[in-house]
Structure formats: structure tokens, C-alpha cells
Amino acid sequence: MISLRKRFLAELIGTFFLVFIGAGAAAITLMITKGTTPPNVFNIGIGVLGGLGDWLAIGMAFGLTVMVLIYAIGHISGCHINPAVTIALWAAKKFPGKEVVPYVVAQLIGASLGSFCFAIVVGINAVTVGGLGATAPFPGISYLQAILVELIGTFMLMFVIMGSGIDRRAFPGFAGLSIGFTVAAVITTVGNISGASINPARTFGPYLGDLILGGTNLWNYFPIYVIGPIVGAVLAAFIYEYISSEEKLPAGKVIREK
């Protein structure tokens, strides 16, 4: 197997691109819509240029990034680029426990670097207007509702990962495509509810960047994007394992040739 040091680097690079491109798309959308009058309290800017179409665009930026990264580094590190996925794979006994912390640290560092780099190339408006694409529950959405929707979104993501990636009966070569589209679909719908993180690292990077670079401090929302995704991913892993396992043959029907 490729050394943990190299896989650490692969996860770091993967999460860097996820945040730079994906969260960057959210920040850019906010910057584009700056100056327009929100028609209602639920609309903080995203949506003005085309309603759900804006979320689809952001979702596609995330989904396409996830898809190509799976094909690029999936065979090297596994391309988790998401602590919830790493923890769920460990919980399902598919991934060694001693490698969970290094993977999560790599993902958090990569996400943070992605946010800082985005701020550098775009300028301070990326922080003050775009918020570096940080996630937060939308007006009218409670803390618990946000946790629940993050749980549901990440459940779907992990369920598809288990079905198209882990399960060796799956049609080979389509994991990246199906998981990329899953991410895009989840973000399109969940985006205007909780911000659609479905990934603690994806929220960690912009939060840290906003805090250090003078943006809005949103850390009080961070538990939403830790609890929801991790619980959702672990639940999905266990439930998929259960529903996909074959029934054992009764002892009397086992046929032995010799």
C-alpha cells in the first residue's frame, strides 16, 4: 500500500480543491449577487440570479470536483476528503482506526489551505461578502433542523459511497460519477436550508479563514456540521451493510463436494 505520508498528502490536496472550487463557488455566487435587494428574509443573496439554479451551480461545482478527485486519487488514499466518510468507514470496519486521525487532520489542513488560498486570489471581498462560502442555517431553520438535514444529506452521500464504491457487486468505474452527482443533488436541495456542508472539513476551512481574516464568526454553528454528517454517515454505513448482506444458508443445506 502507498505510505500513510503520501496518502496524507493526497487527502490534503483533495480537500484543498474541494473547498477552493466548491466553497469558492458559493462565495463567488454571493459576490455576484451583492447589491441586489433580497425579496424576503429567507433570501440572503443566493437565489437572486436564478433561484434553485444558483444552488445547482454550486452543487455542480462541488459534485464535479468530487467526481474528478475520486478518479484522480481514489486508488491512492481512497479520496475520502470528508472526516464523516473516514469515520463511517472505520465504524463499518472497512478502514483502520490508527489512520483515522491522520486522515482527518489532512482533510482539515487541506480545507483550511483551500479557504486561505481562495481569499488570497479573490481578495478581501471573498471574506466580507462571500464569507469564503461558509455554511450556516438559513433564517427560519432551527439548530436541530439543520443537524437533521445535514444528517439526511450525508446519509445519502455515504449510502451511495457504500453501494457504488465499497460493494464489490457494484458496476465498476461508476463510483465517481454517481457520488459526484449525489453531492450535487444534495447541495441543490439542502443548500438553502443548512448551507449543505455534509462534510465537517468543508465547513472547518471557511470558518477558520473567516475567523482569522476578519469575516463573520460562525463557530457556534460548527456542531451542526460535525454531529449531522458523522451520525448520518455512520448510520448509512451500518444500514447499507445490513440490507446488502446475504442471508446465511441454513447448516442443513450447505453442500460440500468432499
Added chain:
Amino acid sequence: MKCYMCALEGKDTEAVSICIACGMGLCMDHVIREEVEIWEGGYPLPSKKHEKTLPKMLCEWCYAAYKSD
């Protein structure tokens, strides 16, 4: 089975293997054994390389064809 390459040289040598690509019988002097790495697994788990390699028996012509661009 006889070695095809030896037969071309006018020699009569027993073959010890068969080229996996063209099926040509080959003696020890003409067979090329390539050790192929075996990688298992992949997304969402890192691929693992098997300790042992897979032998691939080839004739000179097929080996040259595989190695050419």
C-alpha cells in the same frame, strides 16, 4: 509442442511455455517472463499491492509489441 522461434532457426526444441498473447510455443531460451504487479481494491479504500507478482509469459515479438507505444 515445439518452440516456434527455434523452429524458425532450424532447431527442434521442446517448448516449456506458451506466449499468453499469440499462443506460440516457447523454449527457455526464447520465453520472456514479465512480473506483473497486482493491485487490489480502490475507491473508497486505498489500493493494496500484493506481495507476490503475477508471471506473464511472452514471446519476443509480443513483448516488443507491448513495450512499443
